[in-house]
Amino acid sequence: MDRRWTPAGTLLGLVSTLPAGVLALLAVVRPKAVAAPDRALWLRRLQSGHVGDYVAWVLVGTTVLGALTLPGMPGG
Numbered sequence: 691m692d693r694r695w696t697p698a699g700t701l702l703g704l705v706s707t708l709p710a711g712v713l714a715l716l717a718v719v720r721p722k723a724v725a726a727p728d729r730a731l732w733l734r735r736l737q738s739g740h741v742g743d744y745v746a747w748v749l750v751g752t753t754v755l756g757a758l759t760l761p762g763m764p765g766g
Contacts, residue, residue, distance in 0.1 A: 717724045726734065737743050 713724065737747065
């Protein structure tokens with residue numbers, strides 16, 4: 691397998707990284723501009739920042755992804 695960097699791969703990496711960097715900078719400089727709207731505040735209450743919350747959400751995400759991919763598995 692050829693593991694060299696290709697121009698298309700490099701461009702895709704830059705195109706993917708640039709908006710992420712701009713959004714991160716915007717969140718630091720002007721947090722109100724990227725704040726969640728009032729109708730989404732109930733979602734913030736689901737995550738208190740405790741380690742147990744992170745573990746629970748990782749397990750929920752893994753379970754949901756597993757359930758979504760199960761129908762596509764051979765024999766599933």
